[in-house]
Amino acid sequence: MIKLYYHPISFPSLGPVFAAEAMEVTYEKEVVDLQAGQQSSPEYLEINPYGKVPAMKNGDFTMSESAAIMRYLARKAGSEFYPENIEAQAEIDQWIDFVNHHIRSAVARVQFNRFVAPMIGADIDESSVQTGLGFLKSNLPIIENRLSENAFLCGDTMTLADIALIAALEPEKTARLDLSAYSKLSAWLGTRRTETFYTNVHSHFGAEMGI
Amino acid sequence: MIKLYYHPISFPSLGPVFAAEAMEVTYEKEVVDLQAGQQSSPEYLEINPYGKVPAMKNGDFTMSESAAIMRYLARKAGSEFYPENIEAQAEIDQWIDFVNHHIRSAVARVQFNRFVAPMIGADIDESSVQTGLGFLKSNLPIIENRLSENAFLCGDTMTLADIALIAALEPEKTARLDLSAYSKLSAWLGTRRTETFYTNVHSHFGAEMGI
Secondary structure, eight states, rough: OOOEEEEOOHHHHHHHHHHHHTTTEEEEEEEEEGGGGGGGGGGHHHHHOOOOSSSEEEEEEEEEOHHHHHHHHHHHOTTTSSSHHHHHHHHHHHHHHHHIIIIHHHHHHIIIIIIIHHHTTOOOOHHHHHHHHHHHHHHHOOOOOHHHHBBBBSSOOOHHHHHHHHHHGGGTTTTOOOOTOHHHHHHHHHHTTSHHHHTOSSTTTTGTTOO | OOOEOTTTTTTHHHHHHHHHHHHOOOOOEEOOOGTTTGGGGGHHHHHHHHSSSSSSEEETTTEEEEHHHHHHHHHHHHOTTTTSSSHHHHHHHHHHHHHHIIHHHHHHHHHHHIIIHHHHHHHHOHHHHHHHHHHHHHHHHHHHHHHSSSTTTTSSSOOHHHHHHHHHTTTGGTTTTOTTTTTHHHHHHHTHHHSSHHHHHHHSSTGGGGG
């Protein structure tokens, strides 16, 4: 059976879990205890030699990287979340990369400095926070515009690109992101977070840690 | 005909050009003059409404994002650079994302502050440079290890993952990256840069700007 390795506070690692739920893939999941250093244990390095979450194991086949795992799950399931048509795949690929390079990476800067660094006693880099917020201010309007014109990023139905977006914006509260200027996006996220694929994972980001 | 829009100093935008050359795709390319602001011109926004390079146009179909365009080119060409097998695609997807998220993004921090910022008179963020160099120090040994075990990132033959790596490390000199600790990677890059797919594009990164 497909097994997904993740940690509930690693938002890139939630992408494959949401994808598996949304595509109704039969899978099991296992939390890798990042705080205890389990990602560097010999057992976990057998699954992912690079010591990061997420990872995936299916029989003897193992792999890592959030969007790569999501594509693998969709292909195995023959899911319409990543249909076979070349142009449809191209559009989904484009939006996955737009989200991960221009939104998720910016959220990561803010989340690290506002949430993770204080927790682990690391230095806070306010300049990195401001750079991240600047990227979001440039790129979130593009997402807002897409969701004003379409029900989902790539049209009328949910695809892997939407799952990437939902995962990227998980730290909305912990990173103290203000999304109020993006009314379509805020409403869209609110709806997605009431859907079964999401509530089967958690009630909200951080719930597993009592946040 | 497939048309690729790029700028020779935007290293993510070189990925699709190298990929088209390596897969012997029939294509034409057009430089978008970033210094003159051509990426914001009405004509270019018809191609890519998000005002970035790279972009691709094939008939009425347009798209953006470096790795997404590379996959599109490979699928259209039926190329072994991205074969149909699900596990092979998964491995290539994993390494494209490993390279783009953990190498290219780090190179971008260093390149921006050491090369672009002085050119455009922007502030230099030394802390961002150090963060980028730190990421490279953590992640380049993984690449070095892969290239010690395999001729290419995903085995015996070149794939889109290798093209992503070559593009990501284009700013080796302009960002003053010291790759001497990674002898396999250095030799591998040196060889790739003598190959036709590369020399058809330029003699070295920056050559078009007289660098």
